Amino acid sequence: xxxxxxxxxxxxxxxxxxxxxxxxxxxxxxxxxxxxxxxxxxxxxxxxxxxxxxxxxxxxxxxxxxxxxxxxxxxxxxxxxxxxxxxxxxxxxxxxxxxxxxxxxxxxxxxxxxxxxxxxxxxxxxxxxxxxxxxxxxxxxxxxxxxxxxxxxxxxxxxxxxxxxxxxxxxxxxxxxxxxxxxxxxxxxxxxxxxxxxxxxxxxxxxxxxxxxxxxxxxxxxxxxxxxxxxxxxxxxxxxxxxxxxxxxxxxxxxxxx
Amino acid sequence: xxxxxxxxxxxxxxxxxxxxxxxxxxxxxxxxxxxxxxxxxxxxxxxxxxxxxxxxxxxxxxxxxxxxxxxxxxxxxxxxxxxxxxxxxxxxxxxxxxxxxxxxxxxxxxxxxxxxxxxxxxxxxxxxxxxxxxxxxxxxxxxxxxxxxxxxxxxxxxxxxxxxxxxxxxxxxxxxxxxxxxxxxxxxxxxxxxxxxxxxxxxxxxxxxxxxxxxxxxxxxxxxxxxxxxxxxxxxxxxxxxxxxxxxxxxxxxxxxxxxxxxxxxxxxxxxxxxxxxxxxxxxxxxxxxxxxxxxxxxxxxx
Amino acid sequence: xxxxxxxxxxxxxxxxxxxxxxxxxxxxxxxxxxxxxxxxxxxxxxxxxxxxxxxxxxxxxxxxxxxxxxxxxxxxxxxxxxxxxxxxxxxxxxxxxxxxxxxxxxxxxxxxxxxxxxxxxxxxxxxxxxxxxxxxxxxxxxxxxxxxxxxxxxxxxxxxxxxxxxxxxxxxxxxxxxxxxxxxxxxxxxxxxxxxxxxxxxxxxxxxxxxxxxxxxxxxxxxxxxxxxxxxxxxxxxxxxxxxxxxxxxxxxxxxxxxxxxxxxxxxxxxxxxxxxxxxxxxxxxxxxxxxxxxxxxxxxxxxxxxxxxxxxxxxxxxxxxxxxxxxxxxxxxxxxxxxxxxxxxxxxxxxxxxxxxxxxxxxxxxxxxxxxxxxxxxxxxxxx
Numbered sequence: 001x002x003x004x005x006x007x008x009x010x011x012x013x014x015x016x017x018x019x020x021x022x023x024x025x026x027x028x029x030x031x032x033x034x035x036x037x038x039x040x041x042x043x044x045x046x047x048x049x050x051x052x053x054x055x056x057x058x059x060x061x062x063x064x065x066x067x068x069x070x071x072x073x074x075x076x077x078x079x080x081x082x083x084x085x086x087x088x089x090x091x092x093x094x095x096x097x098x099x100x101x102x103x104x105x106x107x108x109x110x111x112x113x114x115x116x117x118x119x120x121x122x123x124x125x126x127x128x129x130x131x132x133x134x135x136x137x138x139x140x141x142x143x144x145x146x147x148x149x150x151x152x153x154x155x156x157x158x159x160x161x162x163x164x165x166x167x168x169x170x171x172x173x174x175x176x177x178x179x180x181x182x183x184x185x186x187x188x189x190x191x192x193x194x195x196x197x198x199x200x201x202x203x204x205x206x207x208x209x210x211x212x213x214x215x216x217x218x219x220x221x222x223x224x225x226x227x228x229x230x231x232x233x234x235x236x237x238x239x240x241x242x243x244x245x246x247x248x249x250x251x252x253x254x255x256x257x258x
Numbered sequence: 259x260x261x262x263x264x265x266x267x268x269x270x271x272x273x274x275x276x277x278x279x280x281x282x283x284x285x286x287x288x289x290x291x292x293x294x295x296x297x298x299x300x301x302x303x304x305x306x307x308x309x310x311x312x313x314x315x316x317x318x319x320x321x322x323x324x325x326x327x328x329x330x331x332x333x334x335x336x337x338x339x340x341x342x343x344x345x346x347x348x349x350x351x352x353x354x355x356x357x358x359x360x361x362x363x364x365x366x367x368x369x370x371x372x373x374x375x376x377x378x379x380x381x382x383x384x385x386x387x388x389x390x391x392x393x394x395x396x397x398x399x400x401x402x403x404x405x406x407x408x409x410x411x412x413x414x415x416x417x418x419x420x421x422x423x424x425x426x427x428x429x430x431x432x433x434x435x436x437x438x439x440x441x442x443x444x445x446x447x448x449x450x451x452x453x454x455x456x457x458x459x460x461x462x463x464x465x466x467x468x469x470x471x472x473x474x475x476x477x478x479x480x481x482x483x484x485x486x487x488x489x490x491x492x493x494x495x496x497x498x499x500x501x502x503x504x505x506x507x508x509x510x511x512x513x514x515x516x517x518x519x520x521x522x523x524x525x526x527x528x529x530x531x532x533x534x535x536x537x538x539x540x541x542x543x544x545x546x547x548x549x550x551x552x553x554x555x556x557x558x559x560x561x
Numbered sequence: 562x563x564x565x566x567x568x569x570x571x572x573x574x575x576x577x578x579x580x581x582x583x584x585x586x587x588x589x590x591x592x593x594x595x596x597x598x599x600x601x602x603x604x605x606x607x608x609x610x611x612x613x614x615x616x617x618x619x620x621x622x623x624x625x626x627x628x629x630x631x632x633x634x635x636x637x638x639x640x641x642x643x644x645x646x647x648x649x650x651x652x653x654x655x656x657x658x659x660x661x662x663x664x665x666x667x668x669x670x671x672x673x674x675x676x677x678x679x680x681x682x683x684x685x686x687x688x689x690x691x692x693x694x695x696x697x698x699x700x701x702x703x704x705x706x707x708x709x710x711x712x713x714x715x716x717x718x719x720x721x722x723x724x725x726x727x728x729x730x731x732x733x734x735x736x737x738x739x740x741x742x743x744x745x746x747x748x749x750x751x752x753x754x755x756x757x758x759x760x761x762x763x764x765x766x767x768x769x770x771x772x773x774x775x776x777x778x779x780x781x782x783x784x785x786x787x788x789x790x791x792x793x794x795x796x797x798x799x800x801x802x803x804x805x806x807x808x809x810x811x812x813x814x815x816x817x818x819x820x821x822x823x824x825x826x827x828x829x830x831x832x833x834x835x836x837x838x839x840x841x842x843x844x845x846x847x848x849x850x851x852x853x854x855x856x857x858x859x860x861x862x863x864x865x866x867x868x869x870x871x872x873x874x875x876x877x878x879x880x881x882x883x884x885x886x887x888x889x890x891x892x893x894x895x896x897x898x899x900x901x902x903x904x905x906x907x908x909x910x911x912x913x914x915x916x917x918x919x920x921x922x923x924x925x926x927x928x929x930x931x932x933x934x935x936x937x938x939x940x941x942x943x944x945x946x
Contacts, residue, residue, distance in 0.1 A: 013381045016533070026380065034575065071568045078572065097353075097363070121349075124380050126513075127365040128344075128398075132353035141425035142321075144350040160319075161495055162268070162346045165434030165488060168319055171427040183482055189580055192612030192625035195572045217362035218395075221374060222387040226538050234532065236545045237833040243554050246526060249542055254524050256446060256470065256503050257559070456587045530831055545831060549910075 003059040004113040005046040005081065006104055006131075007039040009072040010124040017225075024220045025093050026124075035072040038119025042180040044187040045149050046117045047080035052151070058082050060113075064103055065092040070203065077198035078190030084201065089208035097125075098217045101133035106211040108138060115156070116177040120145050131179035141176040147184050259286055262337035264328065265294035265302060266347050267313055269431060272300040274406070275343055280304065281405035282341060285370055293331045295324055298415070305411025307335075311418045319347070319428040325354045326420045332359065337394070344398035345494075352398050362390035366513070368403040382513035382535040401494060402517040435488050439473050446472025446503045449492055449519070450480050453508020453529060453548050457485040462549065463507050466556045475499070475519075477509045493518035508548040511536030528552065564864075566630070573616075573631045577638035580611065585642035592645060592770035593915050601770045602682050602725060604646055605653075609679025613639075614653045617805075617871075618661055622669055623677035629805075629871040633812040633863050640816025641823075644919035645770030647816060649683055651809030652721045656684030659730055659802040660749070663790035668749060672728050681727025686806075687717040687750075687776050688732050688799055695932050697732070698742035698796055702778060704733035709785055711748065713778035716760070719926070723759050723774035727752050731778070732795050739793060747795035748787050756781030767918030804877040805870060806927050811863050811880075811887035814923040815856060818891030821916040822852045825898035825906070839901070848897040856894060859887035878940040885933035888923035895920045 011017075011031040020027045035043075043061065050059040061076040063069045064087040073084045087103055089095070095103075108116065116138075118131035128144070135142030147167065148159035160168040161181050172178075190198075233249065235242045250257045263279040265272060272294065280302075283290040291307040295316050301308065309331040316323050328351075332340065340355055342348030344366045356363040369376040374389035375397065441447060448467035450460055460474075467474045476486040478493055492499055493515040504522035509515060511527070511534055519525070520539050527540035528548050537543040544551055566574065584607065588600040608614065616632040618624020625631075632654060640647035657676045660669055675681045693700040702715025713733055720729070729750045736744030750757055760775030790798050826849055829840040839845050866879035895917040899906035906913045924930045 011380075013383070017380050017384050024386075026384070071571055074568050075572055075575075097365075098356075126377075126379055126381075127363075128349040129353045129356075129363055129365060132350065133357055136354050136357040143426050145346050159432065160346060160350075162431075163494060164498075165491070165496060166269075167432040167434075168346075169429045169432060170319065171429060172425065176425075182478070189576050189611055190572065191610070192573055192576070192616065192627050192631070193620060194612075195569050195576070196626050199569060217360070217392050218364060218388050218390045220386050221389050222371075222385075223379075224385055224387075225383075225533075226378075226385050226535065232537065232540055232543060234537070234543045234545060236532075237836075239546060239550050239554050242544050242546055242551060243558050246542060246544060246555065247558060250503075250524075250526075253541070254503055256524075458591075530827070547831070 001053050001057040001115075002111065002113045003046050003050060003057065003115050003117070004108060004111075005039075005042050005059065005061050005076065005117040006134075007043060007061060007063050007072055007076055008036040008119070008122045009033045009063065009065055009069040010036045010122055013123050019223045023222060023224075025223050033068055033071070035075055036119050036122050038121060038123070038180055038182060040187040041182060041184040042117040042119050043076045043079050043081065044185045045180060047188075048185065049115070049151055050080060050082070060085060062087065062104065062107060064089050064100060064208065066090045073203060074195070074198050075190055077201045078195040079188055082201065084203040086203050086205050087208050087211060088205055092208070096216045096218050097127045097129035097133060099212060099214050101130045101137060102214040103208060103211045104130070104134045105137035106213070107206070108134070112175070114174045115151070118177065118179050120179040120181045128179075131177055135177035138175075138177075141172040142178070143170050143172060144179040145181045146178050147181050149178065149184065259288035259339065260335065260337045261286060261288065261290040261339045261341050262328070262331055262335055263290055263292040264340065264342045264348065264351070265292050265296065266343060266345065267294055267296035267300065268318055268347075270297070270300070272296055272302060275345070275401055276302055277406045277408055278343065278399065278401065278404050279341055280409055281407040282399050284407055285404060286339070291331070291335050291337070292413070293328055293418075295327065301413055301415070303411065304409045304413050306409070306413060308413035308415050309418050310415050311420060316420055317424070317428055319426070320424050321351055321354055321426055322424045323420045323422065324351055325358060326422065327418050328355050329358055330418055330420070340394070340396045342396070342398045344400050348398045352396050356396040359394050359396070360392065361394040361396050362392045363396040363398070364388045364390060365398045367397050367399045378513045382511060382516065400513065400517060401498070402520050439489050441473055441475055441490065441492060441497045441499050444473040444499065445501050446470050447475040447492065447499055447501045447519075447522075448472055448505040448507065449475030449477060449509060450486060450507050451477040451509030452479040453510070454480065455508070455549060457483070459549055460485050462552055466505065466507070466552050469556045469559045470503070470505070472501070472503070477515050478512070506536050506540070507552055509536055510534040511538070566634070569627070570631050570634060573627055574634040574638060576611065577613070577635040578641075580608070581639050581642035585639065585646050589643040590912060590915065592643065594909070598770060598772070601646060601649070605649060605682050606679040608646070608650060609677065612677070613650055614679065615657045615673065615677035616654055618657050618673060618677060622657075622661060622673035624657065624673070629808065629867040630864060633808055633867040636809050636812035637816040637819070640813040641820040643770070644813060644817050645768045647813045648768055648771050648810075649722055651806065651813060652686055653684050655802060655806040655809065656686055656728070656730055658805060659798065660789070662802065663747065663798050664749070665789075667786070668789060672749065675727055682725040683722035683727070685720050685723055685726035685729035685776065687720050687729045689717060689719050690715070691718055695929055697799060698745065700732060700734060700745065702731075702733040703737070704735050704746060704748060706735075707782070710782045711785065711787060713748070713750070713756070713781040713783065715778050717776040719763065719773050720776045721771060721773055723776050724762070724772050729757075729776065730789065732799055733778075736793050742796040744793050745795040746792050747789045747798050748783060749789050750781065750783055750787065754781055754783060766921060767915070768922055803928060804880045807880040807884035807933070808863060808866050808870065810923055810927040811859065811866075811884040814888035814891035814920060815859050815863060817916050817920045817923070818852070818856050818859070818887075818894035821895045821898035821913055821920070822849070822856065824911070824913055824916075825901040829901050845901060848901060852890075852894040852897050855890035859883070859890040862886050878937055881928070881933040881936040884927065885930045885937070888920070889930060891920045892924055
């Protein structure tokens with residue numbers, strides 16, 4: 001069995017975001033980067049399957065981006081991936097989901113992975129497209145937003161999270177791709193000995209130019225903060241003052257306290 | 259601009275969110291047609307063309323076949339935009355259609371922008387304007403971002419049939435965990451978010467809900483941390499609510515949460531961060547520590 | 562000159578931070594207030610499983626081989642959430658390291674894996690006595706050679722983790738006629754040994770979750786094989802290992818200082834007085850600037866001492882400088898943070914008063930800051946005489 005998990009490194013979402021010089025993405029200065037939260041669930045599920053299958057199973061982690069993404073790759077290796085592919089691309093942020101998926105599928109095409117795991121979406125761009133496009137380009141089965149995963153003898157049984165807390169149960173034959181939703185499992189912390197041992201695992205660096213043959217299909221023309229909703233009242237200052245004002249507003253504008 | 263709207267149908271019913279697609283189409287302007295894998299007994303109140311495939315035959319979740327049906331309708335209608343809801347159905351299906359057409363896809367559209375589309379990013383903190391470079395565009399629209407619009411009338415139904423196998427076998431639904439509270443019916447909801455700090459502080463938020471005569475709600479992180487059970491979750495993966503009053507305590511306002519509560523009549527948000535996205539939709543933003551403001555507020559109301 | 566952390570060091574820092582935020586921070590306040598220590602013991606076990614109890618210990622003994630810089634980073638992150646947990650982790654690492662440094666192969670195999678794996682909740686470092694605080698060479702506890710065993714008599718005070726330590730590294734006088742400091746030996750005493758009595762727990766100002774007890778040796782008979790290192794060489798061992806422990810305590814201080822300033826600075830951007838945010842006032846701005854500058858200087862001193870130890874260079878002077886400076890910077894930071902919160906800072910509704918109490922001891926234990934100054938000046942002056 002050959003498994004692949006695709007991860008992205010994203011900024012800490014608690015950060016303040018400022019547009020970059022071109023005004024089309026965030027300025028990276030002063031941002032701390034970490035593994036996309038959805039991808040942590042994908043890595044954990046891939047590692048669990050790797051452990052379930054034991055010898056003869058190989059789990060590769062892939063990430064596209066500048067040198068900094070090696071830290072996220074190493075975290076995946078410390079969590080239990082066997083080896084890694086780093087698609088080196090200092091301008092990954094400017095690629096649209098179509099291009100990112102094309103890069104991944106170009107990498108995966110000849111390597112015949114049985115199961116590919118991705119996060120359901122990235123926290124920064126949030127397109128929720130890449131995983132599905134990869135599966136379509138590779139011509140393999142795919143389902144999205146899974147919150148439960150089982151594998152037995154060539155068949156994946158997964159539960160998809162639907163709106164309103166309902167789940168949809170699906171079965172897929174491998175080769176297949178699944179996109180992972182938050183809550184799928186409880187991602188492990190990498191242990192310190194495993195962080196140190198991950199140094200010895202192989203990270204293959206591949207230039208993005210070798211894999212990317214596609215032009216972008218959609219361009220980001222602006223990155224900006226949301227416009228403030230007009231009419232919203234902002235109350236600052238003393239707590240007692242704030243309480244008085246909120247109560248006055250509630251009496252005035254709603255029937256709640258009347 | 260010509261659009262093909264993809265309606266949603268689940269467990270034998272057309273979903274009400276389908277009407278948001280008409281709201282979007284009205285803003286975009288131009289002609290539109292709809293496609294739905296559903297049933298003749300569940301038709302949208304709309305007088306235009308409806309490409310209808312039978313869900314009993316095609317399956318409610320069968321991406322391979324649904325893709326085929328949509329491509330068939332695209333062939334006939336030749337639309338500029340194929341529009342889905344940004345839902346578990348839409349984000350699963352839209353990229354498959356986009357790849358088949360090699361069309362640009364813009365996800366989670368929240369508004370129209372000059373020559374393109376406005377989408378949220380960075381967990382709802384920021385926005386991007388995206389301009390497609392292809393002749394056809396696939397869109398998924400964020401729930402709650404466009405008005406519900408019932409055009410009225412009876413559709414001109416054109417039946418579609420599809421044959422062929424599937425790579426994803428759908429075996430059934432699993433009901434949501436039993437609810438101990440029905441937020442959808444609540445007139446007042448007081449919700450706890452990550453900013454509440456810890457499980458021990460939940461009773462403080464519950465106390466305010468009780469004082470106001472409302473129900474306790476929660477954001478996803480709070481439910482994931484098991485501070486509050488899932489039946490209290492507000493948002494796209496929990497319940498969509500529209501109470502008379504919604505009080506968001508320590509909720510920064512991830513877009514998934516906002517989509518679940520932004521239709522509330524009146525929204526009060528209590529947050530330490532003045533720039534939190536919740537401030538965007540709140541009628542009143544109280545910039546304060548939740549654990550200081552809420553007890554003081556509760557005490558004053560209870561009096 | 563290269564001041565960036567390696568990817569491994571960053572990952573260890575991230576792991577410590579994530580764990581501290583998710584597991585330690587939520588229980589820190591209740592641990593400070595309550596008597597139930599089970600959340601602490603529970604978290605110590607999890608930290609051991611992640612490899613935090615033997616950061617600078619070889620893999621063959623169950624350690625992580627992550628080095629001293631990683632040790633410092635981990636302690637700082639843990640202390641940002643819970644100083645009591647951080648001091649326990651720091652002492653456990655020190656005990657594992659001292660056994661690795663001077664223990665026999667049998668002793669290393671017998672005890673280090675148990676500390677690293679969490680089988681022992683903690684290790685004890687039993688040096689201080691009522692009559693031997695800053696002057697450990699003046700200790701009174703005696704070990705007498707009695708054929709095939711040693712018999713220990715005396716008492717130790719301020720022993721961290723004593724009620725749940727699985728093994729103690731203990732010092733006793735083995736040659737009372739030798740010149741001062743030349744007749745002390747180091748022993749390994751297992752918990753449960755007859756005659757080893759865990760005495761009363763101190764009621765401390767801060768770091769409440771970490772137990773600090775008297776440990777009494779009452780005709781405590783241990784095997785001959787329990788002697789660690791050479792006979793009468795114990796004082797040198799203690800002096801050497803305390804230097805490493807100082808990096809831990811300095812890092813702990815830094816973590817508490819950062820936690821206090823991060824809290825108070827955020828508060829200052831939210832609190833309004835005179836119609837504006839208090840962070841607009843220069844008095845507040847200066848506190849923020851001064852505290853963060855001192856904490857950054859402390860961080861660099863700690864990194865330098867940790868790097869020197871990791872590289873096998875002399876580091877005792879640098880460790881003392883870092884411990885002294887970092888713990889004083891932390892105390893000053895806590896003072897300022899509390900001041901920034903005003904009256905609220907003095908209440909238990911906010912964590913800053915806990916940070917202030919927790920930080921205070923860091924200027925005292927692991928060698929008072931006055932002793933650090935003695936060590937530093939002595940080391941400098943020897944080059945001038």
